[in-house]
Structure formats: C-alpha cells, structure tokens
Amino acid sequence: MAFSLEKSFGIFERACKVIPGGIIGHKHPAFTVPGSYPYFAERGEGSKYWDPDGNEYIDWMCGFGPMILGYKNPVVDAAVEKVRDLGDGMSHPSAISVEFAETLVKTIKGADWCVYGKNGADVTTWCTRVAREYTGRKKIIMATGAYHGAQAWSTPSHGGIIEEDRAHVHFCEFNNLDSVHKLVQQYKGQVACIILTPYHHILYADQVMPGPDWWQGIQKICREEDIVLISDDVRAAFRLSHAGSHDYFGYDPDFACFSKAIANTYPISACTGKDKFKKIAGEVLFTGTFFSSIQPMAAAIATINELKRLNAVDYMNRIGKMLWDGLIDRGKAYGFEVSMSGPYTIPFMRIVGDKNFLKKQLFSGEAARQGVIFHPHHNWFVSCAHTEEDVKKSIEVADNAFKVVKQKFGS
Amino acid sequence: MGDSELRDLVKSYIYLNAVLPQLEEVVAFDKEAQELCKGWNCTIQMHCSGGPGVCLIFKDGKCSAKLGTVSLPTIGLYFSSPTKVVNMFEKKGKVVPLPWWGVWHLGILGKFTKLTDLMEKYLKPTEEMLKDRKIFEFHTRMQLMVAAYALKAVGEHDPKVMPIVKKTINGIMEMRVMPDGPAVYIDKQGGTITPTKGLAPEYMVSMQIKGIDLTYDMLTGKVDFMEALGLCKIELHGMIGFAENMAVVLEKIEKYIEP
Numbered sequence: 069m070a071f072s073l074e075k076s077f078g079i080f081e082r083a084c085k086v087i088p089g090g091i092i093g094h095k096h097p098a099f100t101v102p103g104s105y106p107y108f109a110e111r112g113e114g115s116k117y118w119d120p121d122g123n124e125y126i127d128w129m130c131g132f133g134p135m136i137l138g139y140k141n142p143v144v145d146a147a148v149e150k151v152r153d154l155g156d157g158m159s160h161p162s163a164i165s166v167e168f169a170e171t172l173v174k175t176i177k178g179a180d181w182c183v184y185g186k187n188g189a190d191v192t193t194w195c196t197r198v199a200r201e202y203t204g205r206k207k208i209i210m211a212t213g214a215y216h217g218a219q220a221w222s223t224p225s226h227g228g229i230i231e232e233d234r235a236h237v238h239f240c241e242f243n244n245l246d247s248v249h250k251l252v253q254q255y256k257g258q259v260a261c262i263i264l265t266p267y268h269h270i271l272y273a274d275q276v277m278p279g280p281d282w283w284q285g286i287q288k289i290c291r292e293e294d295i296v297l298i299s300d301d302v303r304a305a306f307r308l309s310h311a312g313s314h315d316y317f318g319y320d321p322d323f324a325c326f327s328k329a330i331a332n333t334y335p336i337s338a339c340t341g342k343d344k345f346k347k348i349a350g351e352v353l354f355t356g357t358f359f360s361s362i363q364p365m366a367a368a369i370a371t372i373n374e375l376k377r378l379n380a381v382d383y384m385n386r387i388g389k390m391l392w393d394g395l396i397d398r399g400k401a402y403g404f405e406v407s408m409s410g411p412y413t414i415p416f417m418r419i420v421g422d423k424n425f426l427k428k429q430l431f432s433g434e435a436a437r438q439g440v441i442f443h444p445h446h447n448w449f450v451s452c453a454h455t456e457e458d459v460k461k462s463i464e465v466a467d468n469a470f471k472v473v474k475q476k477f478g479s
Numbered sequence: 480m481g482d483s484e485l486r487d488l489v490k491s492y493i494y495l496n497a498v499l500p501q502l503e504e505v506v507a508f509d510k511e512a513q514e515l516c517k518g519w520n521c522t523i524q525m526h527c528s529g530g531p532g533v534c535l536i537f538k539d540g541k542c543s544a545k546l547g548t549v550s551l552p553t554i555g556l557y558f559s560s561p562t563k564v565v566n567m568f569e570k571k572g573k574v575v576p577l578p579w580w581g582v583w584h585l586g587i588l589g590k591f592t593k594l595t596d597l598m599e600k601y602l603k604p605t606e607e608m609l610k611d612r613k614i615f616e617f618h619t620r621m622q623l624m625v626a627a628y629a630l631k632a633v634g635e636h637d638p639k640v641m642p643i644v645k646k647t648i649n650g651i652m653e654m655r656v657m658p659d660g661p662a663v664y665i666d667k668q669g670g671t672i673t674p675t676k677g678l679a680p681e682y683m684v685s686m687q688i689k690g691i692d693l694t695y696d697m698l699t700g701k702v703d704f705m706e707a708l709g710l711c712k713i714e715l716h717g718m719i720g721f722a723e724n725m726a727v728v729l730e731k732i733e734k735y736i737e738p
Contacts, residue, residue: 080709089705098708099719107709226643226727272720424650424683424717445719 071437075120076107093218094132094446101444104433112139115453126458127441128391130449133303133328136384137374138453144332147370148363161360168365172338175372177311178320179340183349185359188302188327189217191339192263195323196221198352199261199296202345207259209251209295211242213270216263216300242268242276245285252293261296262286266304266313267410272425272445274418275410283319290322296345299324302337306330307384307413307449310376312340329449334367380452381413387459388412388450394463402470403479416447419473427473434469435462442466484562488530489636490735491561494568495531497628498602500544501621502535505598508617512597513540515590521553523591525576530561531632546631554587555580619695620661624676626698627654627663629732630725631672640728645670647724650683656694657687665725684717700733 080097083090091097097107106119115138118124130136137144151164169182176182185191193216196208208221216222220233238255241247242264252259264286268276290297299321301313306329308316314324322345327337335358341349374380389412399406404427405420419427425444432444440462442448480488506512519537526532532548556576558564567574578588600608601618602625609615634644647667655662655678664679665672679685688694689712696702697713704726707713715722 077710084703084706084709089703090709096705096709098705098715102709102714103711272718425719426717429716 069122071123072121073103073107073119073123079120080107099445101429101433101436105436106441114138114140115451115455115458124439125436125441126439126454126462128448128450128454128462129441129443129446130329130451131333132446133449134331134333135449135453136306136329136380136451137332137371137378138451139333141332141371141374141453143374144334144367144370147366148334151362151366154362156362157358162362162365164362164365164369165360168338168369171369171372172326172340175310175376176324176326176340177309177315178342179312179324180343181346181349182338182340183354184365185337185339185354186335186356187217188300188325188337189219189222190354190356190359191325191327191337192216192222192298192300192302193219194352194354195296195298195325195339196261196263198323198341198345198349199298201352202296202348203260203294205258205260206236207255208237209240209248209259209262210237211264211268212239213273214242214263214265214268214300215303216265217302243279243282245281245289248286248289252289252295256293259293259295261298262290263298263300265300266308266317269303269410269414269416269447273416274407275414275416275447277410278317283314283317287319296323297321301325302327303447304411304414306372306375307381308411309381310372330371331364331368332371334364336361336364336368338368375452378452383452384413384450384454385411387454387456388415390456390459391415391450391454391462394459395466398463398467398470401467402474404470404473410447413450414447415450417442427477430473430476431466431469434472435465438465438468440465442469485638486735487565488561489633490568491527491530491558491564492632492636493629493732493735494564495525495527495533496546497625497632498568499525499533499535499595499598500546500628501602501624502594502598503542503544504617504621504624505594505601506537506540506542509597509601512594515594515597516540516542519587521584521587522549523554523556523587524548524552525556525558527558527561527564530558530564551580553581554578554584554591615695616691619656619691619698622698623654623656623661623694624663624674626729626732627665627674629736630665630728631674633732633735634667634672634725634728635670637728637731640731641670643724643727644672648683648718648721650718650721651679651681652721652725653679653682653685655685655687656691657689660688660691660694667721667725682717684715684719684721686722687714687716689713 080090108120109117110120111118117127172182173179221237238251299314301324304313305326312324314321323341325339392408392415396406407418407420408415410416422428429444432442435442516537522534522536524534526548534545534549536543557579558576563574604618649668651664651666653664662678663676665674693712
C-alpha cells in the first residue's frame with residue numbers, strides 16, 4: 069500500500085479547530101517529521117500500530133515507553149477485563165490497590181511502601197514536597213537537561229512559568245560529582261533533595277550512562293548532608309531490571325518514581341519509599357480523583373508479574389542489541405558512522421557529524437514512510453513484543469533510509 | 480531599573496535596531512525614497528543615552544544600516560533616554576531627537592524625515608495599499624526583517640529571555656519564504672544574536688514558510704504556528720529545540736510591539 073496521510077491530515081484539520089495546535093504536547097507532529105510521520109494512531113497490536121490511513125508501523129517508541137509487553141497484550145488485557153465488571157471510580161479505593169502496592173513493594177528493591185498516581189510528574193513532584201517536608205529545606209538539585217515532568221518547577225518549557233517557580237531549583241551536571249558538591253556547599257543545609265534519572269536521557273544528544281563513581285558519590289553526599297535521594301525511574305524502569313533501575317546501577321534511593329511501562333499502556337504511576345519517610349509521606353497531601361482507578365492497577369499487577377515470568381529484561385536486551393548492531397552496520401554500509409547510546413532496551417541513535425539532525429530527520433521520515441517508527445530526536449524503547457522478524461524488517465527499512473540520506477547528503 | 484524603564488529600553492532597541500535599519504529596504508524599493516536621498520554621501524546616526532544606536536549610511540543612491548555608533552557621523556541625532564525614542568516612534572507627544580552634530584545639513588534632515596515617513600507607510604500600510612501585490616510583498620518582507628532584527632533587540636536585552644538565548648545551542652536559524660522569497664538568518668553565539676539578510680550558508684535550523692501570503696499571515700498572527708507546522712505549511716528542518724527557544728523570543732517581541 070502506498071504511503072499516504074490523507075485521512076490523518078483531515079483529522080488534524082478537524083483537530084486544529086477544537087484543540088490548540090491540533091495535537092497537544094510532545095506527540096505533536098512538529099517534533100518529528102511532519103508529512104512523513106504518523107499524526108494519529110487508530111489501533112495497535114503487539115509491536116505494531118496502524119494510523120487512520122491504514123499505514124502499519126513497527127513501533128520502536130512504544131508509545132514513548134508505556135508499551136512493554138505489546139499493544140493489546142492478552143495477559144494484561146485479561147486482567148483488566150476481569151475487574152471491568154466490578155465497576156470503577158467508586159467512592160473508595162479497592163482492595164486491588166493494596167494488592168498493587170504489595171506487588172510493587174515486593175518487586176522494587178529497597179521499597180517499604182508505595183503511593184500511586186496517574187502520570188510520572190504526579191509522583192516526581194510529590195516526592196520533592198515530601199523531601200522538603202522531611203528536611204525542612206527548600207532547595208532541589210536536578211541535572212541540566214533532565215526531564216522530570218511538565219510541572220512548573222521542572223518543565224523545560226517557558227510558557228506560564230514565573231521566576232519563583234524555579235527559585236529553589238538548581239542544576240548540576242550529570243556524572244560530574246564536583247558540580248553536585250559545589251551546589252551542596254553553596255547551599256549548605258538548604259538542600260532538601262537531589263532528583264536524578266538512573267542514567268541521563270536527554271533530547272538531541274547521546275544518552276549518558278553513569279560513570280563508575282557517580283551513584284556511590286551521590287549517595288555519599290546525600291547521606292552526609294541529610295539530603296533525600298530521589299530516583300526518577302519513570303522512563304527507564306522495567307527495561308533495566310524488574311527491581312528498579314537502581315538495582316541495575318547499584319544505588320539505594322530514598323524514593324523511586326515509576327510510570328510509563330509499569331502497566332503496559334494503562335495510566336498509572338507510583339512512588340516507592342523507605343520506611344523512615346512513611347509517616348511524613350502520609351502527611352503530604354497526594355490525591356487525585358482518578359488515582360485509585362482499579363483497571364490500571366490490575367494492569368500493573370499483571371504487567372509486573374508477566375515481565376518477571378518472561379525474564380523480560382534479558383529478552384529486550386537481546387532484541388535491542390540486534391537492532392543496535394544492525395543499525396551501526398547498515399549505516400556503515402553507506403559511509404555513515406552511527407552512534408548508538410543508552411541501554412540496548414532504550415537506545416538513542418545519532419549519525420555522527422549530523423549536528424543539526426537533518427540527516428537523522430530524513431532517515432526517520434523515510435523509515436516511517438516504510439513502516440518503522442524511529443523517532444528523530446528522542447530515545448527509542450524496546451518491548452517484549454518486538455520480534456527478531458521486526459528487527460530484520462526494521463534493519464531492511466533502515467538500509468533503504470540510509471540510502472536516501474546518502475543520495476541527498478552524501479556520506 | 481523599573482519595569483517601565485526596562486520595557487522602554489527594550490523597545491528602544493526594537494525601534495532603533497530592528498525597525499529603523501529597514502530604511503535600507505525602503506530606499507531599495509521605493510522610487511520616491513531613492514529620489515529623496517539622491518546624491519547623498521553621508522552617515523546619519525541616531526542613538527540614545529544608555530541605549531541603542533544605529534547608523535544609516537547613504538551612498539550611491541543606496542542606504543545601508545549599521546548597528547551601533549561611529550565617532551563622527553555626518554549628522555548625529557541624540558535622544559536623552561530610551562523613553563524618548565519610544566515616544567517618538569509611538570507618536571506620544573512631540574519628541575524630536577537633538578541634533579548634536581551636522582545640524583547645518585538642514586536639507587538632508589528635512590528629507591530624512593520624509594524618508595522615515597515613507598518607511599512608516601510601508602510598515603503600517605492601509606488595507607487599500609495592501610491590495611497592490613508589490614506593496615503587499617514588500618511590506619511582508621519588511622516585517623520578516625524586522626522580526627529577525629527584533630530577535631536581537633529582545634534576545635539581548637530582555638532579562639527574562641536572555642537566559643533562554645544563552646542556553647540555546649550556538650548556531651544559525653534561517654527564516655526563509657519558499658520557494659524563492661525573502662530570507663533572513665540570525666547567528667546566535669552565546670548571548671549575542673547577529674541578523675543577516677539572505678540565505679544562510681549553513682544552519683542549525685531552517686524555518687521554511689510556504690509562500691509570502693502565509694508569511695504575512697504568520698507575522699500578523701493570523702496563523703497558528705503549531706497548526707501550520709502540522710499541516711506542513713511551515714517546515715522546520717534541523718534542531719527544532721533551537722527554533723522552540725527562538726519562538727519564545729518572537730512571542731516576547733509581539734508583547735512589546737502590540738498596540
């Protein structure tokens with residue numbers, strides 16, 4: 069079937085009349101390759117989804133992370149189906165919420181309790197408030213370029229933000245302990261928390277894995293200065309270790325934040341914490357009308373159990389490495405040095421020397437036209453639904469896309 | 480500096496360093512303007528205390544603008560404060576700059592006022608004027624140039640956007656009307672922005688606008704930028720984050736110059 073976005077454009081035009089910009093947020097086509105990249109998704113199954121024009125895509129974005137077992141995963145969906153008859157949104161939480169918390173506490177290394185919300189930003193933001201309440205301090209340290217959600221204190225955007233929103237947020241450089249030391253000394257006795265992602269996943273740039281001393285150093289600073297350590301594992305969790313990415317990298321956070329892959333596309337986030345914060349956590353209001361929805365919790369329990377059963381991380385690593393190696397190889401065939409960074413399960417691809425991303429944008433646009441979603445600027449995600457066949461097809465498409473890039477730009 | 484003084488300072492940069500330099504466009508386009516400055520070989524400088532300066536160099540029937548001041552222009556016009564610049568451009572009261580040098584060139588001064596009147600005509604054309612395709616296209620070109628030059632004025636002097644400019648990756652952003660319309664680019668290095676007319680030799684990001692009519696609609700706020708991007712009426716090629724940050728500055732410009 070020839071690639072066309074005719075219907076998608078029609079929907080987008082309708083959308084523009086009733087939704088600012090047509091599509092809000094990071095899924096807006098402007099952030100990809102408009103005209104060559106899908107605008108809307110109509111249905112998904114396994115590792116693929118289809119847009120309203122009937123174009124089929126192998127999805128290496130996994131919905132920006134939440135899809136980890138496959139769209140419409142039968143095990144997860146059966147668990148949701150099972151609780152659907154119970155009704156949802158009642159005036160009290162269900163016992164399923166307790167089962168979910170028990171599952172998470174049992175699964176996540178070092179977790180003593182958990183709370184649940186809807187999006188990653190719900191829990192990252194709440195953690196900073198608990199840290200402030202616990203320490204009686206104001207300052208938050210985060211890494212430059214890190215993303216902890218689109219709340220006023222953390223959004224990388226500028227609209228609607230006043231200086232006071234970020235007056236107590238300070239930036240260190242990921243992997244540079246001196247930069248952390250400097251801030252901690254500068255604001256001695258004032259830093260409530262350090263919030264970091266397990267590794268540094270930034271836009272438009274190679275992903276930065278933690279250096280050998282980074283996490284031990286951060287932990288030492290936090291312990292010595294009574295600073296709360298928050299691990300923002302929203303993006304990476306369950307793709308490095310079932311027990312949290314801190315288990316993979318060997319650190320012991322006071323709080324760990326989860327969302328995205330936790331319930332295989334169903335909307336839920338969670339935060340686990342250490343016992344010593346439990347009492348005060350109960351005193352820092354955390355609530356939302358839909359926080360206690362049953363279906364996402366049932367999905368989360370099923371997802372976590374299924375990931376363990378499948379030994380998912382090993383599988384995703386194997387698939388991710390095949391993709392990783394294949395892209396480097398195909399790039400090389402056309403004279404491109406392809407840089408792959410981050411974990412195999414959450415890779416980021418860059419064409420070396422392509423400073424303005426023109427080559428990568430053309431590559432991604434061509435790949436999308438041929439049925440493979442390789443985001444031009446964001447890291448990708450590998451899932452348990454991706455097969456060796458998907459990798460093979462994706463590498464073939466990458467070969468074609470590199471060819472087009474070479475035709476336009478040379479090597 | 481108070482909010483009002485700061486606002487006037489930034490606006491004075493917009494007027495002297497983004498709007499007035501477009502006199503070179505008027506002289507290149509309009510026969511009456513060319514006639515007015517025929518035979519001139521002089522530099523007219525306007526500057527204000529604690530604020531911007533601009534030199535308009537007239538030679539061989541052409542005008543070129545240079546931001547900043549020179550030691551001895553042919554005619555030097557001086558404003559005692561940024562607020563005076565703003566008041567003159569916005570016609571608030573009777574403000575005229577003080578001629579501190581070259582006052583004896585009365586003939587040039589008189590014609591220079593007529594030149595600036597012509598520029599105003601093209602910057603704020605009537606609906607009737609815009610029916611003339613040539614004027615419409617010229618007006619849109621001027622607006623595009625003003626926008627690029629105002630990126631410098633606001634990006635370098637508004638304290639709220641200065642940090643955004645500084646943390647933006649260094650490089651060039653091109654704004655180009657497709658297929659063969661006017662183009663202008665800004666080169667951002669650290670906290671400094673340098674506008675240049677024409678196509679960029681290379682760029683970090685290129686904003687390609689499909690046609691002069693769409694450019695007019697975009698510059699006059701008739702088009703939603705994100706919608707236009709989605710509909711491929713405006714294309715961004717390259718580092719989109721760079722353009723996102725510059726869009727913040729562009730939005731700020733609108734807030735300064737809105738009536």
